[in-house]
Amino acid sequence: MTDGFQELRLEGVSRSFGGSDALADLDLTIKRGEFIALLGPSGCGKSTALNCLAGLLPLTRGSIWRDETRLDTLPAERRGFGMVFQNYALFPHMTVRGNVAFGLRMRRLPRAEINRRTDEAIRLVRLDEHAAKLPGQLSGGQQQRVAIARAVVLEPSLVLMDEPLSNLDAMLRLEMRTEIRRLHQSLGLTTVYVTHDQEEALSMSDRLVVLRGGRVQQIGTPEQVHTQPANRHVAGFMGYRNILPMRLTEGSIVEGGGLTLRGTKVGEIAAGDAVEAAIRPEDIHLAAHPGEGIEVTTEVVEYQGRKVAAEVRTPGGVLLHLRTDRALKPGDKAELVFDPDRLLIFPEGD
Amino acid sequence: MTDGFQELRLEGVSRSFGGSDALADLDLTIKRGEFIALLGPSGCGKSTALNCLAGLLPLTRGSIWRDETRLDTLPAERRGFGMVFQNYALFPHMTVRGNVAFGLRMRRLPRAEINRRTDEAIRLVRLDEHAAKLPGQLSGGQQQRVAIARAVVLEPSLVLMDEPLSNLDAMLRLEMRTEIRRLHQSLGLTTVYVTHDQEEALSMSDRLVVLRGGRVQQIGTPEQVHTQPANRHVAGFMGYRNILPMRLTEGSIVEGGGLTLRGTKVGEIAAGDAVEAAIRPEDIHLAAHPGEGIEVTTEVVEYQGRKVAAEVRTPGGVLLHLRTDRALKPGDKAELVFDPDRLLIFPEGD
Amino acid sequence: GAPDSGQGSAKTDGPVPDKPSAPQTVNVLDVAGNLQLTQPMIDDFVAKNDKVIAKVTYTKATAPELVGKVKAQQGAGRVDIDLVLTGVDGLAAGIDQGLWLDLLPAFAARLPGMADYLPGAAAMQKLAGNAGVAVTYYPSGPLIEYLPKNVATPPTAAPALLEWAKANPGGFQYARPSNSGPGRTFLMGLPYLLDDADPKDPVKGWDKTWAYLKELDKYVTLYPSSTSETMKNLANGSAKIIASTTGWDINPRVLGTVPKEAKVGTLAGFHWITDAHYAVIPKGVSVDKQAAVLALIASMLTPEQQAKAYDKGYFYPGPAIKDVPLSMAPEDSRKAIEEFGRPEYEALIAGSPLTVPLDAKSLVAAFDRWDREVGGNKVKK
Amino acid sequence: MTRPRLGTWFIGTAVTIFFIGLAGVVGSVVVNSFGTRWFDTWLPEGFTPDWYGQAWDEFTLLPVLGVTLTVCLLVAVISVLVGVPASYVLARRAFPGRRALYLLFLLPILMPPITYGIPLATVLYKYGLAGHLSGVVLANLVPSIPFVILTMTPFIEQIDPAVERAARMCGARTVQIFTKILAPLLIPGILAATILVVVRTVGMFELTFLTAGPDSQTLVVALFYSMSAAGIRAQQSVDAMAVIYTAMMLVLLVVALRFVNPTQLVARVKDDSE
Amino acid sequence: MVALSHRLADRGIDRHLFLLVPATLFVAALFIYPFCYGLGLSLQPAQGGAFGAYREFFTDAYQRDTIMTTLKIALPAALLNVVASVPIAYKMRGRFRGKRLLTTVLVVPITLGTVLTAEGLLNFLGPTGWFNRTLLAAGIVDTPLTLTHNYTGVFLSLVITGFPFAFLLVLSYLSGIDPSLERAGATLGAGWAQRFFRITLPLLAPGLATTFCLTFVLAFSVFPSAILVGDPSGSTRVISIAAYEAAYVRYDYAAGSAAALIMGLVELIVIAVVLGLRSLLYTGTTSGGKG
């Protein structure tokens, strides 16, 4: 039952809670072996989508197909998927080992194999020392790792992961990321991965699905989503922290708040339209020579290790975020230049 | 009971579970108004420290003082601290609103004030629409935000936050960070903040406490910890992803794996000692001119938006991580230069 | 039950053979405490007649449940109770519901012992109509019992008892009649002591009795719900005079619940209210079993078996037929009665009139009225 | 966590009074059951174990105890097996007609056996089920299954459904979810329910009597008889019976509590602070 | 058509409903028919038409009053049992030495059975029992207190048998509540009382309601102890005695069934009120988030 498939199709999958849609009309085809990341703000329906796919929530509309078999009517345990829950959902009465071995026991594998694979999975998530503890005796991150081990030990044809790394520290997260990718590749898994971390999504996935308010905003490769966000929401989500309401004057020049900038249009916009200009903090640079750029006053500076993140204000009162190597201090004056290729112009309000 | 204090002293605070120390000999003085971040790998004792401070776990050894009053004998509810739990611990039978208002009700504030402050806190965490839901009907991130609102609405003299942003998306996390900082400053709170995210720790805190295996590794300002990690563990944790076992030859030259590098010594090391040389991926640069640097072969490339993260291997077989703007592809050859100021040399194994 | 006792298919009507075609297993249900007297008789019979009865099983229960159980079995057409030993109450209830086989006159010839009934027993047998056969009998009471050290001069008439109770509030006790033999004997005996209009009609003919009981009630603090409790109270001194019967006088003293020195007395105008236990056969029992049970009952009514009914005074004297002297009784039974029995009983039994108890309907009516007007009055609502 | 002294003291006193009362009640029966004669004194005149011998012989208690145990175990096991799944559905699903069904399950507990005992026995006799062990077991299941359902429903409501979902994702079928996940988490509840079912079954006179055959009597039938049937019985012998009854129940209880402590599992799993 | 199965699942109808089948079948087969039969019996009295037995019950004050008598015994007893078990169980949650022993001892009385309890009460609290002896010896009273064969006796026997029952259930329900919730309450400034009343109690309430119902039912059908240690014709003449006497002493099954059904109905009303209140409460998971 868990053997391979060629593709998994979600057709118009929707789920509402008490009348309001938590997920609406999700169409998505997942190819065997793909690594799909679901990305979107908190409450946008990521977990809902995962639960629908897993068979834990009945659909309100739509259908799910595995190749030519209809899947949405099958109970969760018959789909043969693995899942890492956002809230872990560990079995509180079983030790770490018991939790991890549970799925294997359900498959009635030989004892020796269960032991071997369990040990391996526990080692993978670095919990060897804690194997005999109960979940209540573990730290948050340790619990999360148990949840990961429990899902991957089954080597299911499709793994669903709901923010599996959210409680891990940076170092461990990097390592686990690599492990998950490695597992994904070496076992030929297909993975649907929910994360709120764009860097994680970008670096791990083959394709990204960006959701907002239950609706798909964009589906594409990391590069597409990162460099050509489909709308300002995706842009905002992909790190375009500066989103400025402006007006298109002509060609691709926008004006507003005392600024006149050149950018790149996304979508159909006519001169005179209200637009939103979006640019990432790292695409705003300090001018190399005085007089070259727009003068601003530094307001807040945050230390971020190598760089600083600064909030600056233009004379017109527009607040901009930027990242720079220069040791700016609040009150410092600076001049900014914008990279026109990196300034995206979106139609207003969609 | 919740009025200000000048400082909070932890003296030799220790807590063990069944004989093994989850937290050992934590000495720390927290000044009024400070923002302290507790940082460390999963399972290092961060939550334990927080729970001890909050009065939820009895100490095994040590004492806690608020100015001249001994605190560790006081029950949690008499300490007047606020806490965001790593596992949320929301009251499942109360709505979002009821959860947030709970603490205020305990203080027997006038109804109108309770309503006002509750509304405000709910707005702060952007849950206006969900105020009437029960925790079971919320997404993970939404639950986490309820937990935050519930703690800060009390404006307690000390707020303890256990990974309060781990389940939020990047954008919301940035916003909530700013909100938390803003609250911290405007209400004059003192905050102890557990996070696994070094960037968060660096950017938000006045001082950082780095823990490992229950023991303090380093206490210092973000800058100190970031640029002068006390040992290789802290270094590893602060983003020195490349940690290479080498041997000090003379002065501050290290050798190993076919590499000879110049660095900066940390601590007492004599020539001939085994050392660990640590450097961040972003401090390894591609040589501007051929022949200048060490030749390597690219193995794995991860897309990270603006930059790529690459794993490269030296002819001597050493694996290095680096970040670069250049669009490296697996198999590409490149030449690397190391910044000697940024290469730290630690004594081996401590 | 035992596999061979499921009588679903065995013949239940038609002629009853003299002897069963094969040795039978007989299930006995005792709802009257009668086995204490008759179990030795039955065991003896089985030991000697293993061709007739191979095995007996005993079940004990209280009378009220009897009807439900037999009804359920008869309703389903599988009766596995072959012999019921019951008092008047269960017997009457069963007659009322038509549960019992008519043993008389059909089998009168097989039960020659019935001809030798004592007069009292014969009267009791009349109560049973055609259904039951009296197997043990005693004249019962009502007696009053007291410890001489507590009551020097016991009352000897009903009005005197009332006076005594007035003088010693809480001193006189009788158990709630519907839960107690001595209690109900006292109730049924009173109309004779008070010379009431119709001692057999508790509704219309007991005016004096009810008035007396209500008056007496003022000085009674407690109606225990079992006779044993009145005995215990007598023994520990919290009651000074209690209602009793011959059996309840002798047996508890044998058992040690009541001090040996306790004495009994009668009140003027005393009539014995007799009592008996019956053997009955439920309808639906196979003819083979009927034959076996009839043989058993016949044997129980022989003098040598009846002598076992002396027991330890539990149903004193016990035998239902004439000419069964104590000397025939088994050793330990004789010893107990010689030690704890009272010589005066013989004269008392011979010299006082015997009456049969109220029929079941009237008795229930009397209980009901007692509950409402006497016992239920205890707490003013 | 520190606790208020006053409350502890108050509860301590209440518990102590309860224990003293309990000791008095049990003690006086035990003492009496070994006593020869006990009139107006602190203790009986002498002590003897004879009453036990008598009670034992009179009611042939050994087989009776065996039957009682068998009946209890069967009733407890079957009612848990049938009742827990039903309470699961009642706790987790809000299907139409749920309330009506709940009411249906409530009725057998509410209605005194008088209302249905005799017809029930008739039905059981009709199908040849009564008159031996199976009838007693079936009749006792009538109030026991609803009892289990009623006690277990709030329990299952307490358990986070996410845990079940996780088990499903691990490939566990419904049966396995019950045996491997729910059962261990519900142990305190199941144990409580089982103990109570056993107690009720041992104490259930009417239904047992109505459906029992001569060799499927349970202890309570004997006990009830010795207590309330006509006839003279030394109080000590009744007390001896009562003590035997209690001793048997106690053994069952202690055995049960040996294996699982009602507060142990869930609490231990979650409670790490004390 | 497939959407139908989702829609049904959304309304709680899915294959899991099959789990209800054995229990439902069982109750239907072995309870409904016999029960209807009893109901039918109660409607066929010897005289007085279909509702004769009921009319008789309600017109006879002696019978009618049994309802109040029973409620007066059962409600306070059930309430006391539940209310008393809560603080004790609450105290017993933490870990301390001897806990298992204490728990065991507290639940021992359920093993006593009515007979031993009744005998014990009669012996212990009777006029010459240890209790009165002690009081007399200590000079606290001059005449023995009357504690048996009245309301007190029955009430005490219900407490002795009912308390451990309630305690066992409450303790188990309580152990299912995530202790981290109370900790969260503590950090929000809630003292033990507030934590208890606002966090633990509401989460426990559904269990308490059930416990109350079950203890109430047990107390309501008090029969042996009402006779053995009570005053069965007077102050403790409970409705089950009325039913019992009608059925087993007068052999008037119509009246007996009628009384029993009235008894069931009264219980049902009380329980419906309690369960109705319960359904207003939060019922659901008692864990507070992740982990």
Ligand SMILES: Nc1ncnc2c1ncn2[C@@H]1O[C@H](COP(=O)(O)OP(=O)(O)OP(=O)(O)O)[C@@H](O)[C@H]1O
């Ligand atoms: N109740 C307990 N019993 C036994 N060990 C425990 C218990 N609670 C915590 N521990 C252990 O103590 C150590 C520290 O736990 P703690 O929860 O403080 O970690 P943490 O730093 O918060 O980690 P994370 O970032 O993963 O939440 C862990 O190794 C954990 O397994």
Ligand SMILES: Nc1ncnc2c1ncn2[C@@H]1O[C@H](COP(=O)(O)OP(=O)(O)OP(=O)(O)O)[C@@H](O)[C@H]1O
């Ligand atoms: N049982 C429920 N009843 C009502 N609303 C619900 C329920 N479950 C989820 N929702 C709502 O549906 C929306 C989507 O929830 P979902 O859990 O899918 O979000 P998410 O994308 O996973 O968010 P997060 O990143 O915060 O976990 C949320 O607004 C949530 O409040």
Ligand SMILES: [Mg+2]
């Ligand atoms: Mg989610």
Ligand SMILES: [Mg+2]
């Ligand atoms: Mg933690």
